[in-house]
Amino acid sequence: MTNSFVDFGKAKMFLVIGSNTTEAHPVAATFMKQAVRKGAKMIVVDPRKTGIALHADQHIPLKVGSDVALINGLMNVLITEDLYDKDYVNNCCVGFEALKETVLEYPPERAAEISGIDADTIRQVARDLSKVKPVMLVYTLGITEHTCGVNNVLSCANLQMLLGNVGFECGGVNPLRGQNNVQGACDMAALPNVYPGYQKVVDPAIQEKFGKAWGIDPSPNNGLMMPQMMDGLVDGKVRGFYIFGENLANTEPDIRHVEHCLESAEFLVCQDIFPTETTRFADVVFPSAAWSEDDGTFTNSERRVSRVRKVSEPPGQARPNWWIFKQLAKRMGFDWESDSSQEIWDNEVSELAPQMKGIKYSRIEMDGLQWPVPDINHLGTSFLHKDGCFTCGKGNLTPVEWTPPAEVADEEYPLVLSTGRRLYHYHTRTQTGRCEGLNDLLGEETADISAADAEALGITQGERIKVSSRRGEVELTARITPEVPKGMVWMAFHFREACANWLTNPVYDPVSMTAEYKACAVKIEKL
Numbered sequence: 001m002t003n004s005f006v007d008f009g010k011a012k013m014f015l016v017i018g019s020n021t022t023e024a025h026p027v028a029a030t031f032m033k034q035a036v037r038k039g040a041k042m043i044v045v046d047p048r049k050t051g052i053a054l055h056a057d058q059h060i061p062l063k064v065g066s067d068v069a070l071i072n073g074l075m076n077v078l079i080t081e082d083l084y085d086k087d088y089v090n091n092c093c094v095g096f097e098a099l100k101e102t103v104l105e106y107p108p109e110r111a112a113e114i115s116g117i118d119a120d121t122i123r124q125v126a127r128d129l130s131k132v133k134p135v136m137l138v139y140t141l142g143i144t145e146h147t148c149g150v151n152n153v154l155s156c157a158n159l160q161m162l163l164g165n166v167g168f169e170c171g172g173v174n175p176l177r178g179q180n181n182v183q184g185a186c187d188m189a190a191l192p193n194v195y196p197g198y199q200k201v202v203d204p205a206i207q208e209k210f211g212k213a214w215g216i217d218p219s220p221n222n223g224l225m226m227p228q229m230m231d232g233l234v235d236g237k238v239r240g241f242y243i244f245g246e247n248l249a250n251t252e253p254d255i256r257h258v259e260h261c262l263e264s265a266e267f268l269v270c271q272d273i274f275p276t277e278t279t280r281f282a283d284v285v286f287p288s289a290a291w292s293e294d295d296g297t298f299t300n301s302e303r304r305v306s307r308v309r310k311v312s313e314p315p316g317q318a319r320p321n322w323w324i325f326k327q328l329a330k331r332m333g334f335d336w337e338s339d340s341s342q343e344i345w346d347n348e349v350s351e352l353a354p355q356m357k358g359i360k361y362s363r364i365e366m367d368g369l370q371w372p373v374p375d376i377n378h379l380g381t382s383f384l385h386k387d388g389c390f391t392c393g394k395g396n397l398t399p400v401e402w403t404p405p406a407e408v409a410d411e412e413y414p415l416v417l418s419t420g421r422r423l424y425h426y427h428t429r430t431q432t433g434r435c436e437g438l439n440d441l442l443g444e445e446t447a448d449i450s451a452a453d454a455e456a457l458g459i460t461q462g463e464r465i466k467v468s469s470r471r472g473e474v475e476l477t478a479r480i481t482p483e484v485p486k487g488m489v490w491m492a493f494h495f496r497e498a499c500a501n502w503l504t505n506p507v508y509d510p511v512s513m514t515a516e517y518k519a520c521a522v523k524i525e526k527l
Contacts (some may be wrong), residue, residue, distance in 0.1 A: 002172030002384040003136065004302045004370065008032050011170045013041040013132040017156065018067065018142020022051030023423040025140070025176045028301070032138075041132065043125060045070065046142060047418060048448075048490060049483045060125065061485055064416050065146060065519045066115040069402040070122070071155040073111025075103040075162055077126035084130070085164025092388030093161050095397035102399035114402060129163060134171025141178045141420070145517040149509040151400040161395045167385040177301045179427070184299030187356075187371070188349070192223030197353025213352055215334075225513035226252070227506070230261040239266040244321070245288070249277035250428040250496060253504035253515045254471045271324060274430050277496060288321050289314035296322075296341045297364070299371075303381070305359055306368035405519035406507040409487065413469065413521035415453065417489045417503055420517075425494040433494075445498035446479035448490040449524065454480045457524055464527045467491070469520055472502035475527060489522055 008014075008031035021029040029052055036042055036055050044056040045067075053059040062070050078084040079100055089096050108119035115122075129135055137160050143152040157166075157173050165171035177183045189196045199206045207218045224232065230252070232238030241262075252258045262268065262281040270282040273290045291298075293314040299305050314320070322344060326336050338344040342361045350356045358373035369380040388395070409416050424442040425432045432438050447467050449459070459465060465478045467489060476491075476498040484490050491500040505520040 001174040001176075001302045002166060003170070003174055004304075004382045005031055007136065007170045007172075007383070009035050009038075011035045011040050011136045013043075013129075013135045015043050015045070015129065015135055015137045015159075016052055016056070017045040017137065017139045018144075018152070019052065019138055019140035019176060020046070020048070020050045020142070020420055021138070021140070021176065024178075024421045025301075026423070028138075028176055041128075043128070047485060047488060051423075058125070060117055060121070063114070063116040064418050064488065065148070065405040066402065067143060067146075067152045068148060068155050068400055069106060069111050069114035070117060071159050072103045072106035072400075072402065073108050073115070073119075073122045074126040074129070075099070075159055076106050076111070077108060077123050078130060078162055079103060080107075081123075081127070083127065084162045085133075088164030088388055089162060089397075092164075092167070092390070093395045093397050095399070099158060099162075099397040099399045102401065106402075129159075133163070134165040134168045135160075135163060136170055136172065136174060137165070138174045138176060140176045142518060144175075144178075144509075144512070144514055146514075146519065147406050147507055147509050147516045148400075148403050149514050150511040151403070154398045154400050157395075158397050158400075161397060164388075166395060167383070167388040167390075169383055172383060172385075175301070181298050181300075183301055183303065184297065184305070187299055187353070192225060195352070196349060197355050199353075210352070213348075227508050227513055227515075230258065233261045233264045236266075240269075241265045241267070242269045242271070243278060243282075244271045245273075247272075247276040247278045247428045247430055249281070250493060250499055250501060252506070253501055253517060254506040255499065255501050256472055257506055258501075271321065272430070273318070274434070276428065276430050286324050287314075287316065287318040288324060289318050293318070294320040294322075294341065297345060303370045304368045305356070305364055305371060307361070307364050406516055407470075407505050407520045409521050413523045415487060415489050415522050415524060417467070417469065417491065417500065417520050417522040418518045419491055419493060419500040419504060422492045422494065425492075427494070428496070428499075429494050442494075444477060445474075445492060445495040445500075446477045447524070448479045448481050448484045450484050450486045450488070451480055451482070452486040453489075453524070454478065457526065459524070459526060466525045466527055467503065467522050468525070469503035469505070469522045471505070474498045474500075474502050478524075489524065 033055050042056040043058045044053040045060040047061055047064050049059055108122040111122055112119040137156055139156055160166050160173050193201050195210050201222050211218045229238055249258055268282050269284045270279045271286040271288050273288055279285050292311045295310050296308045297305050298308050329336055338347055346360050350359050355372040358375045358378045359369050372381050424438045459478050461480050463478050466473055466475050493500045503522055504517055507516050
């Protein structure tokens with residue numbers, strides 16, 4: 001996030017796009033609802049009428065996968081009606097003419113044809129956004145989990161810069177991260193193309209820096225992304241596979257293909273706190289300590305690094321994750337000096353990652369700090385790009401074209417499946433599935449469909465149905481709801497037997513390699 005959660009409570013206006021905030025990020029949603037009660041305006045852009053949309057002044061139910069076209073249509077109105085922030089664009093941005101050339105190809109009428117949103121509504125929303133400064137834009141996986149996910153994000157950034165909303169309190173571009181501590185994992189380089197602090201693997205100066213610090217000769221090449229890893233297991237290019245805290249046999253698209261890949265691994269290691277569908281494929285399982293059984297840090301969506309404190313000993317043979325990694329390194333001939341989570345942070349992370357340089361354990365005992373914290377006296381950064389001053393100098397306005405989802409509804413599979421999370425369970429229920437109270441609140445998956453589609457198919461509330469795609473099928477209960485528009489099916493991936501990922505399409509954004517969980521073609525049959 002460019003901004004902070006405290007800004008949510010003071011915001012004048014929200015544009016929420018592709019975010020089921022109340023169910024997927026309930027704490028963040030609480031701040032937003034508090035702001036609305038104090039008078040903040042809210043526009044929610046989402047194919048479904050989600051929980052957060054119930055608190056909105058306006059819900060924009062666009063077609064699945066049409067985000068770029070809609071945002072280009074909004075920017076078309078801002079430019080043609082001279083409503084954009086010219087001073088901000090001229091002083092703080094580059095690339096305006098190229099952006100203008102592209103968005104002029106998306107008049108409201110064309111954007112309406114693609115998105116399903118009336119052209120007059122597009123004009124009205126653009127005008128409303130231009131009247132309030134700043135506006136907070138909030139998005140989540142409804143933006144990123146597409147084959148055009150990177151372009152969706154760029155479009156959000158383009159819109160906010162065109163409106164002059166980046167670099168100020170209560171503005172910015174604010175992605176609510178999709179998993180717990182995924183921000184911290186990325187910060188610490190759980191990515192194949194960067195070292196800690198987002199320092200590029202392919203940069204020779206960075207290679208020299210980390211080679212000297214770690215006493216190794218770093219590879220000059222980026223590592224593999226998830227789809228490349230899975231394919232490598234099948235073709236033999238990847239022989240060993242180490243899965244740490246991830247239940248791939250449920251979370252990745254097209255489960256049957258994923259299981260084939262895992263079965264093909266020559267040697268597979270899993271490190272997790274509980275047995276999962278994925279540990280079934282492992283040659284070795286390392287039992288790891290849970291979050292309350294070790295000391296460490298947690299970084300949330302607003303870049304705040306906070307302390308995690310041990311409250312109990314790990315059971316049985318379970319050990320802290322850092323300890324397991326250190327023991328493996330020792331047996332491979334490496335002598336890592338740090339012998340606690342604090343030593344790892346203070347002696348390595350804050351020394352090698354510029355954004356974390358001023359963060360030491362002694363400084364985050366209370367409320368934590370928001371990076372970047374460039375020195376030991378710095379108080380942290382509540383919002384980025386102050387007054388439109390970007391890290392790279394000026395903000396890049398990047399023109400992007402709309403592209404449809406890789407798989408669209410057709411005669412054989414006439415409905416569009418989109419997936420996500422429900423309130424009472426998290427991910428694949430590795431933890432929440434062990435909580436009797438949560439299972440009482442939500443004990444099975446449903447297929448959420450519209451009343452119009454249910455009537456056309458002769459389906460009644462609570463009836464058992466079969467949902468099929470070109471990759472698989474699941475049997476589950478129909479939930480007829482006004483939340484879902486005609487032509488759409490919505491499911492979560494919490495329950496193994498009816499997991500949406502038996503159906504989802506294993507196609508990916510060419511840059512981020514994020515799977516298109518939000519769109520594939522399905523059909524429904526009565527049982």
